[in-house]
Amino acid sequence: MEETFTFKPKYDLQDLLRIMQILRGEHGCPWDREQTHASIRKNLIEETYEAIEAINKRDDVLLCEELGDVLMQVVFHAEMASERGAFGFSDVADGICKKLIERHPHVFGDVKVSSSGEVLQNWEQIKSATKHRKTVSDKMQAVPRELPALMRAYKIQDKAAKAGFDWDDLDGALAKLPEETGELREAYRKNDRENALEELGDLLFSVVNAARFLDIDPEEALTAATDKFQSRFAKVEKLAASRGVSMPGAPLKVLDALWDEAKKQGSE
DSSP states (O other), X not given: OOOOOOOOSSOOHHHXXXXXXXXXXXXXXXXXXXXXXXXXXHHHHHHHHHHHHHHHHTOHHHHHHHHHHHHHHHHHHHHHHHHTTSOOHHHHHHHHHHHHHHTOHHHHSSOOOSSHHHHHHHHHHHHHHHTTOOXXXXXXXXXXXXXXXXXXXXXXXXXXXXXXXXXXXXXXXXXXXHHHHHHHHHHHHTTOHHHHHHHHHHHHHHHHHHHHHTTOOHHHHHHHHHHHHHHHHHHHHXXXXXXXXXXXXXXXXXXHHHHHHHHHHHHO
């Protein structure tokens, strides 16, 4: 039996759920029917980053579109789970509603708070209790390994700091940087790739520690540095082309001089 669908000027959530059922149905889309949770797991991350891009651009039209793409991923996974008899979209909605009510006792209960800081503290306490996380190690284990590495390191360091395992100040964190750099240099000198991998990780972990003391998001800092490099490199390319300098092929000394010139232009 062919799937039927009513076309209309304005659609809602129920229409989205129905469309996904049709796409996954017997007479639906071959590609959609072939997908599994694992095969499209990265799509959810990609769509989320595109939504973040829209937020950064302050583009409401684009944000509306990208949030729709994120919602579609949620509906897609919920439909696949429903087909297995695991759970459905209504269970997803029910779960998050109950969680929000439970973790906002100052709104839906009689708990009193005086600041957003207390709200966050209560949230973490309730979360730990409901997830049965009694130790700091339990809380660290709960930080997803799939997070971007800098973000995961920041979160785990923060949990360690709350347990009192931390440097006294920024100077202690910064002192680790030359130490870890020296160990990385030694691994490189010995051509020990396995140890170099470990020492590079230690160096990055120490950089995140310094970022935490400065209250700077290391992901944002690295993104800004990459943007700066990309912009400056584009200037170097233009300078090189205007002076007949070949890229690649030019000596590093020449390119360094162009880089310094591009850097100076950026500061003017």
